[in-house]
Amino acid sequence: MLRTRFQQSLDELRSKLLSMAGLAENAVDTAIRAYSERVPELCQKVMENETMINLAERKIDEMALDLLAMQQPMAVDLRFILAVIKSNADLERVGDQAVNIAQRVMDMIALPPAELAADVPKMAETVGSMIRQSLEAFVSGDADLAHRVLEMDDIVDRMNQEIFVAMDKTMSVSPQLIRQALDTIIIARNLERIADHATNIAEDVIFWVKGTDVRHSFDTGALLPRAK
Amino acid sequence: MSMGITVRKLNAWFGKNQALYDIEMEISAGQATAIIGPSGCGKSTFVRCLNRMHETLPDTRVTGSVRVGDLDIYGSGTSPVEVRRRVGMVFQKANPFPAMSIYDNVAAGLKLNGFHRKQELDEIVEHSLRMAALWDEVKDKLRKQSGAGLSGGQQQRLCIARALAVQPEVLLMDEPASALDPISTAKIEELIFQLKTQYTIVIVTHNMQQAARVADRTGFFLMGQLVEFDRTETIFTTPHDKRTEDYITGRFG
Numbered sequence: 001m002l003r004t005r006f007q008q009s010l011d012e013l014r015s016k017l018l019s020m021a022g023l024a025e026n027a028v029d030t031a032i033r034a035y036s037e038r039v040p041e042l043c044q045k046v047m048e049n050e051t052m053i054n055l056a057e058r059k060i061d062e063m064a065l066d067l068l069a070m071q072q073p074m075a076v077d078l079r080f081i082l083a084v085i086k087s088n089a090d091l092e093r094v095g096d097q098a099v100n101i102a103q104r105v106m107d108m109i110a111l112p113p114a115e116l117a118a119d120v121p122k123m124a125e126t127v128g129s130m131i132r133q134s135l136e137a138f139v140s141g142d143a144d145l146a147h148r149v150l151e152m153d154d155i156v157d158r159m160n161q162e163i164f165v166a167m168d169k170t171m172s173v174s175p176q177l178i179r180q181a182l183d184t185i186i187i188a189r190n191l192e193r194i195a196d197h198a199t200n201i202a203e204d205v206i207f208w209v210k211g212t213d214v215r216h217s218f219d220t221g222a223l224l225p226r227a228k
Numbered sequence: 229m230s231m232g233i234t235v236r237k238l239n240a241w242f243g244k245n246q247a248l249y250d251i252e253m254e255i256s257a258g259q260a261t262a263i264i265g266p267s268g269c270g271k272s273t274f275v276r277c278l279n280r281m282h283e284t285l286p287d288t289r290v291t292g293s294v295r296v297g298d299l300d301i302y303g304s305g306t307s308p309v310e311v312r313r314r315v316g317m318v319f320q321k322a323n324p325f326p327a328m329s330i331y332d333n334v335a336a337g338l339k340l341n342g343f344h345r346k347q348e349l350d351e352i353v354e355h356s357l358r359m360a361a362l363w364d365e366v367k368d369k370l371r372k373q374s375g376a377g378l379s380g381g382q383q384q385r386l387c388i389a390r391a392l393a394v395q396p397e398v399l400l401m402d403e404p405a406s407a408l409d410p411i412s413t414a415k416i417e418e419l420i421f422q423l424k425t426q427y428t429i430v431i432v433t434h435n436m437q438q439a440a441r442v443a444d445r446t447g448f449f450l451m452g453q454l455v456e457f458d459r460t461e462t463i464f465t466t467p468h469d470k471r472t473e474d475y476i477t478g479r480f481g
Contacts, residue, residue: 003478072437074464074476211466 006071010080013063014138017084017091020056021135023049024091027098028131028194032124034105035187038113043102053095060088079211083204087138090197090204094131097190097197104183104190114180117166120187123159126152127191130198137202143209149202150214156195163188230428231297231314231397232257233278238292240273240282247273249452251292255445260420260429262443262460264436266475269449271432275400278430279315280308296398313341316391320403322383324375324390330357330366333375333386337394352393360389361419381412388419392427399423401431405438417442436476440464448472 027046034042064085067073073081130152137146167181174181206214233255240248247270255261263271276282277290280301294301301311324333332339334353343349353370357363362385366378375386384404391399401420405413420429420442433439439446440460447457448469456463456472467473474480 006478074436074440075467075473077477078465 003071006067006073006077009063009067009071010077013060013067013081013084016056016060016063017088018135018139020053020060020088020091021131021138023053023056024094024098025128025131025135027053027095028101028124028128031098031101031105032121032128034102035108035124036121038105038109040106040109043106043109046098046102050095050099053092057088057092061085064088076208076211079208083138083208086204087201090200094194094197097194100190101187104187108180108183111180111183114177116170116177116180116184118163118184118188119159120163120184120191123156123163123188123191126156126159127195127198130156130195131201134198134201134205137205141205141209143206146202146205146209147214150199153195153199156192160188160192229397230257230424230426231299232428233398233430234293234295235278236293236295238274238277238294239290240270240277241289242273242285243287247452248277251454253447253454253457255428255430257297257428258425259444260424260431260442262439262446263430263432263449264434264439264446264476265449266480267434270452271449272402274449275317275402275430275432278398278400279317280311281317283308313337313394314396315398315400316394316396317400317402318384318387318391318404320406322380322387322407324378324383324386326374326376328375329371330373330375330378330386331370334389334393337390341394353389356389356393357386359392359423360385361415361422362386362389379412381408381415384408384412384416385419388416388423392423396427398428398430401429403432403434406434413438436464448475450475 027049030042030049031046033039034046064081067081130149133145133152134149136142137149164185167185170181171178203215206212233253235251235253235255238248238251239246251274263274265271273282278294278296278301282288282290290302292302296311296315299311299314300306301315325336328336331353334356335349338349338352354363354367357366362382365382366373375383378386388399388404405416408416417438420431423429424444431439431443443460445457446460446463448455448463448467448471450471456467456469458468462468463472464476467476
């Protein structure tokens with residue numbers, strides 16, 4: 001194999017992205033635990049950890065930029081670095097969404113506890129699974145697994161819609177719970193966005209592995225050909 | 229005016245060793261086409277077949293057909309000299325005629341063809357040097373300085389001007405910038421970009437970034453075969469053949 005050092009750098013870039021992914025995944029898990037257990041310290045932890053995610057994002061971008069400039073990668077290597085750069089941005093946004101959730105949870109903790117007809121932990125579990133599987137696809141270069149992540153996005157969209165409808169009803173019949181219901185809607189919305197980021201990462205994996213751009217293909221009902 | 233090139237079932241041999249196998253290629257007029265591939269893959273042999281230079285080496289043979297526009301370059305009545313006028317060539321190492329002035333280097337091809345009208349010669353020399361982006365640098369020493377007295381990059385552009393002076397339709401370039409510094413390389417690449425509007429350009433290069441920068445289409449050769457020929461963007465981002473991908477990502481070569 002030629003260009004051994006370059007291949008080692010690509011491995012290093014991959015492992016940096018996975019560490020970053022671990023931080024982002026952990027932030028979401030912690031925010032949801034804070035929601036379920038109503039623990040303000042966990043919210044605080046999510047907010048503090050965001051700095052580490054932001055720092056990791058910059059380091060990955062720097063390394064990717066250096067590799068583009070110094071190694072002038074082509075084909076599968078070029079697609080890989082592009083996928084890393086894009087997934088990196090998505091993971092940073094996942095971290096931001098976790099912070100948003102933590103902020104809403106802090107707000108909810110300050111309010112009286114309420115039994116709401118919203119299964120946020122179940123939605124969070126599905127979203128967490130999407131993130132894990134998209135990253136697993138990244139580690140193993142598994143485009144089939146990435147495709148399965150894309151299919152899960154619809155499930156999360158449906159859950160988000162269900163929570164919205166349920167909270168809308170709660171606000172109509174129990175005006176004293178408007179704030180809790182609004183917080184819940186926002187949290188569900190944040191989770192739905194995290195699922196979108198996991199979807200983006202899965203699409204990036206497919207582009208890296210297969211060279212096929214599957215973005216927005218569900219809108220048109222077919223895979224889009226590469227723009228000429 | 230530029231002409232497209234149609235290559236059909238082209239095979240070439242050095243003695244008993246076959247260097248090209250059944251090459252089929254449609255090279256578009258007015259575009260730059262890059263030929264890439266590892267050493268010994270047949271890319272230089274291929275371009276040398278496009279203007280019948282391959283047959284100038286001893287014990288060589290070519291079968292198949294190459295058409296430049298309507299001209300069947302291996303047709304029985306076709307003269308190799310006429311072919312080489314219509315299909316010019318620039319080599320890796322600039323090779324100006326050392327004993328000739330800059331002017332005479334550019335005019336040499338025309339004079340050899342019996343063209344001696346001074347005013348027209350002057351005009352063609354100036355036009356060719358302008359096309360080769362060399363005029364401004366040499367206009368004051370056209371007859372005083374030998375072609376060999378120019379820098380490497382200037383010599384290469386002089387050779388391009390010499391090739392253009394006989395008004396070819398196709399320009400073949402075999403590693404034209406591989407011996408040049410980055411500034412001269414950039415000038416040659418810029419020149420290719422300008423020239424391709426008027427000439428069909430085929431460039432052999434080891435430098436894949438160069439192919440990516442200048443070529444509209446790129447062909448990848450391996451062991452005498454054309455593995456893949458596609459838009460340059462496709463070759464360098466999403467090649468279809470695993471061998472192309474392995475080569476351009478440096479996994480073999």
